[in-house]
Amino acid sequence: MSLAEHAIFLEPSSAGFLGDKLFDTSDRHLNRDGTLLPFARLREYWAARGVPVHTADALRSGAVRARTNHYWSFGMLDGYGELRGQPDVRLRGFVLFEPPLVLPAMYARLPALSQDFEQIHIHNTVGDLYSLDGVDAAKLRQLFWPQPYDVEQEPFWSRTERSDRFVIISGNHNPKFRKPEYYSKRIEAVGALASVDAVDLYGRGWERWFSKQSAWWPYWWNIRAIRRSFRGSCNSKLEVLSRYRFSICFENTPMRGYFTEKMFDCLYAGTVPIYLGAPDIEQLVPQETFVDARHCTDFRALHRRLSAMPATEWQDMREAGRAFLRGIGKRRYFDALMNICEMPFG
Structure with missing residues (x-):
């Protein structure tokens, strides 16, 4: 175990992405149509700056630990409980990809999540289709869904027989x-x-x-x-x-x-x-x-x-x-994951 100054840990939306599979762009099933590329880009960016990035199971098991461990969850409610209150762990952000229609229990937990995490990334910050009662609204940030590409994809885009x-x-x-x-x-x-x-x-x-x-x-x-x-x-x-x-x-x-x-x-x-x-x-x-x-x-x-x-x-x-x-798509969506996890050491 190496003790770097900082490390980043991401809790994926499903346990199937643990074990750093969240970054495995060679897996054609998990990475269908490039869906894992935003996470792989994030990992490469911070690795080039000497900051390791892993899925959160590496933090919980102790396989990787730094002096300060920065944690983001992308939708698993039961992944961070044992990390809460640990002095070397910062619960940086919780990201709600699904709407209340799909995961109403997650939105019912919003008051507690907004107490535990430094930021909550959500589709709107005005309470449309969910309640702001008990929520620390100052921590809410509008979510722009991270996208794998910033240009059209060839040869699909140029296909003429349609x-x-x-x-x-x-x-x-x-x-x-x-x-x-x-x-x-x-x-x-x-x-x-x-x-x-x-x-x-x-x-x-x-x-x-x-x-x-x-x-x-x-x-x-x-x-x-x-x-x-x-x-x-x-x-x-x-x-x-x-x-x-x-x-x-x-x-x-x-x-x-x-x-x-x-x-x-x-x-x-x-x-x-x-x-x-x-x-x-x-x-x-x-x-x-x-x-x-x-x-x-x-x-x-x-x-x-x-x-x-x-x-x-x-x-x-x-x-x-x-x-x-x-243009707008690149700034808002292609770069969205980098924006969510920007300036993690402030």
Whole structure:
């Protein structure tokens, strides 16, 4: 065991990333479409400055320990309890990637988290869809979802042979009566578009007809459409997206600031997103980069309109997406993890 002055420890969102797997970009399963690149870049940056970066199990086991140990959690509630109060450990930040719809128990813990950690990174700091009661709001910071790339991804972006069918890439999820949710809006889109044979559905779990995640009314009402449209899971979202001109790109819930990887995947692949999600989306990404599904009352009519979109207009939207990635997208999202973990020794 070496005793450096400082060390950084990251608690991943899942135990499957412990053992420094969070930084293993050679693992094609864990690093699908480059999702681990922000963590690998962070590690390389601090390693070049003599500061080791590991997953938090190395700190808990004592395998790596420094005079001051800087700890960030990316969504595991039970990982930091034994570290609380240790004089050589600073609980620097807790990052909430998921919205209250997905992890309500985590938001119920916000008052305690805001006492334990120096900062809380969250999709909005105004209490939209969660309560600020008992929360130290001065510690809240708006979260910008870290992205792997700051440019479009070749050869996907330049692919010319593309279908006019809409593509949806999403897992089959059941909100268990929690609201507001957009899972049912995705299924609604599948149902409408399948009636005119205009949609391809990819993702995990749709074929589990009798599972708990399928046990809700929108799924069973549209099961025939789901079966007709389902094309299996995909090893690379970018490769699948690159086969289509447009993608149904709906977030899980309409929460201010909740803007995830879904649109970025489309922009990387040169596919125009049909977006529904953050109500403040125009403040996060230029409106000319996407089709705003808030104005859609008929998915079949939307498909007819977009299928007839001139190639020049479609290309203008792609170019706007590319400019966003290289400009605001780089500053806010490509560099987001570095910004979360910046100046760790102050």
